[in-house]
Amino acid sequence: MIHSTATPGLILREFKIYERFLDVEGQRAMVADLREVARRAPFFSPQTPYGKPMSVRMTSAGTAGWFADKSGYRYTDTHPQGTPWPPIPSRVLDVWRTVSGVARAPDCCLINYYGEGARMGMHQDKDEADFEFPVVSISLGDEGLFRIGNTTRGGKTQSLWLRSGDVVVMGGAARLTYHGVDRIRFGSSPLLEQGGRINVTLRVVR
Numbered sequence: 462m463i464h465s466t467a468t469p470g471l472i473l474r475e476f477k478i479y480e481r482f483l484d485v486e487g488q489r490a491m492v493a494d495l496r497e498v499a500r501r502a503p504f505f506s507p508q509t510p511y512g513k514p515m516s517v518r519m520t521s522a523g524t525a526g527w528f529a530d531k532s533g534y535r536y537t538d539t540h541p542q543g544t545p546w547p548p549i550p551s552r553v554l555d556v557w558r559t560v561s562g563v564a565r566a567p568d569c570c571l572i573n574y575y576g577e578g579a580r581m582g583m584h585q586d587k588d589e590a591d592f593e594f595p596v597v598s599i600s601l602g603d604e605g606l607f608r609i610g611n612t613t614r615g616g617k618t619q620s621l622w623l624r625s626g627d628v629v630v631m632g633g634a635a636r637l638t639y640h641g642v643d644r645i646r647f648g649s650s651p652l653l654e655q656g657g658r659i660n661v662t663l664r665v666v667r
């Protein structure tokens with residue numbers, strides 16, 4: 462274990478929140494990196510096992526990418542088009558190195574795009590092999606209302622608006638805490654020309 466070289470400005474139910482971790486220049490550069498990933502591995506709308514398409518569009522970088530269809534949620538070696546997921550951009554890995562507190566690099570970089578009206582229901586991230594490794598999340602573009610629950614479904618929740626450049630680390634008790642995004646404020650950030658919100662999550666999957 463190494464120690465993180467950054468201190469969170471806010472801790473909410475063990476979620477460590479680094480507000481404006483990336484400045485505008487860093488955000489723009491990261492969006493350019495992610496566009497390159499999406500050029501090689503286009504965004505798609507996963508189907509949930511319940512048969513409904515998710516409102517969020519997704520793609521991944523790394524050796525494990527996130528995928529969902531009728532048979533369930535899982536990590537795959539390839540994009541649905543059959544090609545390997547592109548490598549995780551080094552600028553994204555730099556964020557992990559600074560805040561994760563662990564020496565291992567992530568093998569999955571999931572990129573979620575929230576267009577107008579998109580949301581993500583309350584869920585746990587629990588398809589990874591070892592929960593000792595945190596999940597690191599980077600927000601870019603429009604503001605998103607992030608809801609934090611408990612380690613079991615239901616109960617009281619707390620919400621906060623995540624803004625462009627914010628980084629959240631979900632480790633320790635937060636690692637298996639339910640969380641979701643109720644809504645975004647479409648058009649609240651000038652970062653993405655077409656509007657919307659990008660959330661990048663980094664995980665050690667295997």
Ligand code: SIN
Nearest residue numbers: 581598607642660662
């Ligand atoms: C997620 O939990 O996968 C996404 C969280 C977010 O969009 O902030």
Ligand code: MN
Nearest residue numbers: 584585586640
């Ligand atoms: Mn999640």
